[in-house]
Amino acid sequence: MLLRAKSLSWGKSSFRDAFPSMPSFRFLLVILSLAVTLLSGCVPTMTPMQRVPQTEISPEDRQRAEVAVARLVAVGERMEPQIEQECRKRTRKLNCDYLFVVDDRLDLDANAFQTTDRSGRPVIGVTLAMIAEVRNADELAFVIGHEAAHHIAGHIAARERDAAVGAAYMGRAVQAQGADPLTVQRARRIGAEIGSRLYSKDYELEADRLGTIITWDAGYDPLKGAQFFLRLPDPGDKMLGTHPPNQLRFDVVRDTVAQLRAGKIPAGS
Numbered sequence: 001m002l003l004r005a006k007s008l009s010w011g012k013s014s015f016r017d018a019f020p021s022m023p024s025f026r027f028l029l030v031i032l033s034l035a036v037t038l039l040s041g042c043v044p045t046m047t048p049m050q051r052v053p054q055t056e057i058s059p060e061d062r063q064r065a066e067v068a069v070a071r072l073v074a075v076g077e078r079m080e081p082q083i084e085q086e087c088r089k090r091t092r093k094l095n096c097d098y099l100f101v102v103d104d105r106l107d108l109d110a111n112a113f114q115t116t117d118r119s120g121r122p123v124i125g126v127t128l129a130m131i132a133e134v135r136n137a138d139e140l141a142f143v144i145g146h147e148a149a150h151h152i153a154g155h156i157a158a159r160e161r162d163a164a165v166g167a168a169y170m171g172r173a174v175q176a177q178g179a180d181p182l183t184v185q186r187a188r189r190i191g192a193e194i195g196s197r198l199y200s201k202d203y204e205l206e207a208d209r210l211g212t213i214i215t216w217d218a219g220y221d222p223l224k225g226a227q228f229f230l231r232l233p234d235p236g237d238k239m240l241g242t243h244p245p246n247q248l249r250f251d252v253v254r255d256t257v258a259q260l261r262a263g264k265i266p267a268g269s
Contacts, residue, residue, distance in 0.1 A: 068131050075140045075220075076100055082218040083148040086210075087122075090152050098148065101125040114147040115156065122151040134228060141218060142225025142253075146211035153210060155203045159196050166195020194240060201244040208249050212256040213265060226253040 080098070087096035099117070103125055110133040112126045124147045134140045150156065170191025175184050212222040229246045237245050259265045 065132075068134075071134075071137050071140060072102075072126075072131055075137050075144065078220075079141055079144050079148075079214070079218050082214055083145070086214050086217070087148070087152045091154075094152075094154075095120045095122060097121055098151075099123045102131070103127045112143045112147050114150040116151070122148075124148060124151075136224065138215075138221045138224035139228040140225075141220040142211060142215045142222055143228065145214035145218070145222075145225075146207050148214060149207040149210035150203070153203070153206055155207065158203065159200070162198055163192040163196040166198070167192035170194070197240040197242060200242045204243050205249065205252050208252045209256050212253045213260070216257065216260050222253050222257055226250050229253075 083098060084096045087094065095116075099121055101123055106128065108127040108129060110127060110129040112124070112130055115123050115125070117123055124144060126143070130143070134143065167188040168191070171184050171188040174187040179187065212226075215222045215225055226249070229249050232246055234246045235241050235243045256265070
């Protein structure tokens with residue numbers, strides 16, 4: 001059967017603790033076989049109860065998969081202390097015990113995300129397609145640093161506040177015009193969606209800047225890492241879009257690196 005998402009702690013235990021013997025660890029081998037399927041371009045559509053079909057794996061594909069998984073382990077182990085240090089330095093009373101999640105569903109696109117669990121613990125997730133898509137450790141480190149920055153900057157809570165303000169405003173506006181309760185409810189949903197998008201681009205650029213600092217302080221090259229942006233479909237500069245244009249994001253990274261090199265942003269800041 002397909003595996004459900006696996007999680008590794010970036011808090012009390014390290015990646016090396018989770019993978020004590022990399023070549024023989026069962027979880028790594030399963031992830032490896034799934035990653036090979038992705039890397040070879042053979043991603044079948046299947047329901048959760050179907051079994052992953054046996055795929056003939058070439059030596060070249062197996063080597064690529066081994067490199068991808070080893071990169072994930074190495075980058076996670078190196079980024080963990082820097083992320084948590086940055087989190088504790090910039091926040092007060094915020095849970096900085098990060099949890100890392102690999103979503104092994106084969107039908108998902110390359111993606112990374114940040115959320116929190118019910119206890120408020122920050123969660124960073126990557127899909128198998130993302131592990132396969134990044135071309136080097138710098139790109140993977142930058143993606144992880146960006147997602148970590150969202151939590152440090154409080155963007156989830158900020159978006160929730162933005163949505164609440166939008167819902168309240170739109171609801172009051174249509175209610176004042178004599179709208180019925182159902183129309184008011186619909187207006188509130190529309191207002192919440194608009195509100196959640198008002199500052200979304202700003203939040204992404206803020207996470208790009210802080211993610212650049214985290215990536216730099218962990219010893220990776222953010223400029224090489226941000227090359228990942230240039231391979232993504234460009235969202236353009238759409239009104240109420242969720243992400244800014246790719247070139248603008250790359251420019252933010254470039255400018256932040258220039259400040260780091262010039263010493264305008266002290267190391268570890």
